[in-house]
Amino acid sequence: MSLTLRDRPVLRSVTGTLAVGAVTVILGANGAGKSTLLSCLAGLREPDTGQVSLGGQPLASLSPPHRARLIGLLPQQADIHWNINVRALVALGRLPHRGRWGLHADDERAISAALAAADCVHLASRKAQRLSGGEQARVLLARVLAGEPRWILADEPFASLDPAHQLDAAACLRAAAGQGAGVAVVLHDLTQAARLADRVIVMKNGQVLAAGPVPEVMTPALLAAAYGVRVHVGHDEDGAPLIVPVARLS
Template identity: 50%
Template structure:
């Protein structure tokens, strides 16, 4: 059960955004897509979701070209959540989440029992059930993001592609969302998320894919992909590493590479 991109090149407005990117993804794993600003992460996610057609290369889902699938089939099999994806009119949170069931229904058909169960489950998992009757314009940015994540989960798709799903969330809901995405993968779906928080990515993701300048520069387990050398080269930072009492390894971006030094008392001063 794979979603694969091969030899992807994307040129937008005469500028090459992605170049020679190939990646094969498997269900049951949570993949973090990371890289500095402008690296091409969101564009790659849009290519995987068949929302952007590559200038060169192809995307396949279980060996079939996604470009040859009908829109409804793609929508049932690949759910996507992108930054800035509002709803356009004052729907309630429950109505927003119910949109996730559209690929499973005929036009204007009423919600089925299966739809109702999927909607309720998605709202509970994203902690928005208490917001069910709130109109979208009254939501905070974090509440809106959780509602949109619930909409994506309600699809119950084989794949979930999410663009910066934790950016607008407070720390508690960031942890909840990352744990939820990992649980969705453990349940058998493939999850790919664009992430900027390297600490959360390293802690929760099974695999890290690193882009820089539109090219894939690292791909592997977090400890293999986020090495000190790569952090310095790609992100321009150094990191602190450690292990939590439960044995979980963590990484904490600490300073710009070569920008600071530490005295023996722990104070950080310019070099």
């Protein structure tokens, strides 16, 4: 698919497949088209050419309620506009599933599980607008998890989190994939990406530069081509990937 915004091509003949039960991390320098691609995958933008298909159906053909049940989006910059408590905000994730009689036992279970997964139980009665940026980020992740979507699309979900909660959020996304959801995440931190991803898509100038498993894609040569930096690719004492930018190439 391709998309032009304000006379600038931002996606150029992008093709690929995301797998259920797996975490796909989308990488690339600023302006590579990562967030725009995620918006198209969520149905917030329609490409000029090509289409997004979900389960063999064009995404644009699905009704908004059906699409909302299938896809949970965590945007990069999400504002909380309602002065409601945290549990009520997380409960909004159940709106696509709710019937005319309000919340049912399954809804309450999903809300409680999402609050626990995102370490928000102790925040449940607090006003969401009065939380710190990191706390709000966890609450918004919980709202997505509460919807139990088939697909989770997250744009820089760790950006405002402290290290401990970054690990927790990564574990939430891995757990969702382990339960059968497809997860697509935009990240900048290369080590985080290598540790979280089953597959990686690397973008440059609106195109897919490479896609595949972490060891095949996150190589010094390919990352140099994508970012214009020299990187060290190694492992820590536990054998987990460790990717460190060392210097600009020009």
